[in-house]
Amino acid sequence: MIDPATPTAPAPNHEQLDAAAQSARRERVTVIALVAMLFYQGFAASIVSVAAPWIAISFHLDGAGIARLFAWISLSALGALALSRMIDRHGRRRMILWCMAAIPVFSIGTALAANFVAFTAFQIALYAVLGAAGAGCIVMLSEELPIARRARGQSFGGLAASVGAGLCVFLMPIFVAYGWSWRWMFVISAAGVAMLPAMARLLPESERWELSEAAGFTARSHFYDVFQPLYRKRSITMIVCALAIAISTTAANAFGYYHAVSVVGLSAAAASAMTIVAGGIGLLGFPLGAWAAERFGRVPTVVGFGIFITAGHLWFFWGPPAHFAWPLMWLSAGYFWFNVCDNGGTVATNAAATELFPTPLRGTMIGWFALVGAIGAVISNAAVAMLANAMGGLSMVVGALSIIGIPAAILFGLMIDETRGMSLEMAGKEDEFTTSEN
Numbered sequence: 023m024i025d026p027a028t029p030t031a032p033a034p035n036h037e038q039l040d041a042a043a044q045s046a047r048r049e050r051v052t053v054i055a056l057v058a059m060l061f062y063q064g065f066a067a068s069i070v071s072v073a074a075p076w077i078a079i080s081f082h083l084d085g086a087g088i089a090r091l092f093a094w095i096s097l098s099a100l101g102a103l104a105l106s107r108m109i110d111r112h113g114r115r116r117m118i119l120w121c122m123a124a125i126p127v128f129s130i131g132t133a134l135a136a137n138f139v140a141f142t143a144f145q146i147a148l149y150a151v152l153g154a155a156g157a158g159c160i161v162m163l164s165e166e167l168p169i170a171r172r173a174r175g176q177s178f179g180g181l182a183a184s185v186g187a188g189l190c191v192f193l194m195p196i197f198v199a200y201g202w203s204w205r206w207m208f209v210i211s212a213a214g215v216a217m218l219p220a221m222a223r224l225l226p227e228s229e230r231w232e233l234s235e236a237a238g239f240t241a242r243s244h245f246y247d248v249f250q251p252l253y254r255k256r257s258i259t260m261i262v263c264a265l266a267i268a269i270s271t272t273a274a275n276a277f278g279y280y281h282a283v284s285v286v287g288l289s290a291a292a293a294s295a296m297t298i299v300a301g302g303i304g305l306l307g308f309p310l311g312a313w314a315a316e317r318f319g320r321v322p323t324v325v326g327f328g329i330f331i332t333a334g335h336l337w338f339f340w341g342p343p344a345h346f347a348w349p350l351m352w353l354s355a356g357y358f359w360f361n362v363c364d365n366g367g368t369v370a371t372n373a374a375a376t377e378l379f380p381t382p383l384r385g386t387m388i389g390w391f392a393l394v395g396a397i398g399a400v401i402s403n404a405a406v407a408m409l410a411n412a413m414g415g416l417s418m419v420v421g422a423l424s425i426i427g428i429p430a431a432i433l434f435g436l437m438i439d440e441t442r443g444m445s446l447e448m449a450g451k452e453d454e455f456t457t458s459e460n
Contacts, residue, residue, distance in 0.1 A: 048226060052166045053175060055224035056159045057182040058217065059122060063159075064186025066125055066211040067152050070095070070145060071276045072187075072194050073204035075283050075290075080204070081138045085280070085416040086407040092276050093403035094142050099396025101150030106157045106389025107245045110382055113235070114158050114165075115227040119218070121155035126215040133208035156183075157388035164376035165230045165384070169445060170316070176372045177312035180365055184305055188298055191279075195294040230446070234381040239456055243382035248390060252454055256378050257387065259437040264391045266430035267328070268398025271364070273406050273420040274335045278357065281339060281417050286349050300354040304361025311366030319442040320374040321435055327367035328431025334360025335424035339417040377441040377449040384450070 070077065070092075078088050109117040128148035135141035163175040190207065197206060234240050248257040282293040307327075314323040338356030342349045379387045402423055410416040441449035 049166060051224050052162065052226060053178065055221050056163055056166075057178050059118065059155065059221060060159050060179045061182040061186040062122075062214045062217065063125070063152050063156050064183030065190050066129060066148070066186075066214070067156075067183075068187035068190040069204075069207045069211060072190050072279055073207060074276070074280050076198070076204045077141075081141070085284070086410055088277075088280065089273075089403040089407040089410070089416070091138075091142060091145075092272075093400045093407070095145045095149055096396040096399040096403070098146045098149035098153060099392045099399075101147070102153030102157070102392040102396075103245075103389035105150065105154030106385045106392065109154065109158045109161065109385035109389075110231075110243065111240055113227055114162050114231055114385070115225050118155050118158040118162075118225065119222055121151040121158070122218055122221060123215070124151040125155070126212040129208045129211035129214075133205040133212070153392045154389070157385055157392065160372050160388060161376055161384045162228055164373070164446065165228045165381070169443060172377070173312040173315040173320075173369060173373045174309075176376075177308040177369045180311075180368050180372070181305055181308040184301070184308070184365065188301060191294050191297040191301070195290040198290045230381045237456070239380075240382045243386075245386050245389075248379065248383050248387050252451055253379060253383070255437060256439065257390070259433065260375065260378075260387075261390060261394050263430045263434045265394045265398045266426050266433075268395040269402045269405075270424045270427035270430070271331070271335075272395075272399040272402040273423055274339065274360065275364075276403070277406070277416060277420055278338070281420070282353055285415065285417050286342070286353065288350060288353070292350055296350060296354045296357055300358040301361050304358045304365060307362035307365030307367075308369055310362065311369030314366065315370040315373055316442065319440045320370045320377070321438050321440050323370035324367055324374065324438075325431045325435035327363040327370070328434065329428055331360050331363035331367065332424045332427055334358075334363060336421050339421040339424075374438065374441060377444070377446060378439065380450040380452045380455040381446075382455075 074088050077091075078084070081087075083091065105117065105121065125148065128144050128151065131144035132141060132148060135144055159179060160176070163179050164172050167175040193207065193210070194204075196202075197204065231240070247253075279293055279297065282288045282296060283290060288296070311323060311327065314326070334356050338353055338360060341356065342352035346352055375387060375391065376384055405423060406416055406419045409419045413419050413422070439449075447453065
């Protein structure tokens with residue numbers, strides 16, 4: 023029985039219900055638009071690695087040559103950093119849509135490239151806009167979702183990008199079976215221009231960015247503000263970790279399909295089946311990472327997955343043993359394991375990275391991660407190119423590089439602040455930042 027003397031909360035009026043319904047609709051529409059764009063970006067970004075064996079044939083490249091190609095493509099991070107800074111200065115929506123419009127242009131340029139230099143130039147440009155568009159989408163997922171659903175939103179985004187990559191893996195053996203060139207994959211990527219009008223209608227501007235812009239904080243901020251004393255420990259630690267993780271995982275992510283086809287000797291169909299089935303089951307890492315990030319915290323989740331992923335890399339690239347009867351099963355087990363860890367760690371890392379910095383610096387910090395990630399990618403691919411012959415093959419080098427991720431995960435756990443359950447303003451020290459800017 024309710025005590026009549028006990029005050030009860032007033033029932034919400036029609037205006038409050040209307041506002042709640044509009045907020046829920048905005049959130050739903052925004053997430054749909056961001057997830058759709060991340061799916062598209064995942065497809066476009068995966069083509070060059072999935073098609074690497076056939077690109078190598080077209081341009082007469084060996085394993086070291088493919089590694090050099092990936093190293094050149096890593097230069098795209100300089101463009102991604104500049105564009106990510108523009109996401110903070112000129113708005114999330116505007117820059118995401120401009121980058122989305124550029125993806126089909128550079129995809130067509132890649133498809134038509136007649137020589138290796140032109141191919142590489144268009145890939146550098148393509149990955150620059152892909153990196154910036156992805157950064158904008160990741161930032162908006164954090165800014166548009168409430169505290170309890172931020173990690174889940176990052177898992178939706180990561181899942182969408184992975185499914186997009188999975189579509190690329192699914193199509194590649196079909197193209198090979200019918201004798202179609204890998205260039206048609208980039209034509210399909212260019213067809214994504216058809217989704218741009220719908221995305222322009224669905225995607226709103228971030229309210230947090232609009233408030234920061236109206237107050238003048240975005241105009242007064244600089245790309246180097248992430249290193250001011252308020253954020254220095256966070257930014258430097260995360261940059262060092264991002265560099266080490268890039269060194270340890272870039273080659274593993276890039277050469278998985280190549281290892282299965284060109285080293286172990288699987289057919290394109292078998293390698294694609296492994297990637298789709300084992301990688302598809304590995305998508306469970308996204309909801310698992312979201313659950314762990316909310317249950318145990320962002321930092322413990324990054325540390326746990328960051329350490330365990332190395333076991334999967336070593337199993338995959340240093341196996342199977344000679345004359346093993348079921349190489350496809352061996353590779354599938356390793357591929358599943360390191361994908362679960364990679365996906366789960368990505369959710370927690372993206373959540374932490376977007377929560378630890380204020381609105382005027384959120385996209386900029388993602389751009390810094392892209393830059394140091396590219397440096398790590400160059401180091402990783404250069405190591406593969408230089409050491410492959412000396413160490414007995416590309417796959418031995420890739421496995422050895424993955425071990426670097428273990429100290430990076432431990433450093434992250436020791437130095438980074440936990441943000442689980444905190445508002446973006448509190449986690450990013452927004453009040454202190456705006457006070458220092460005035």
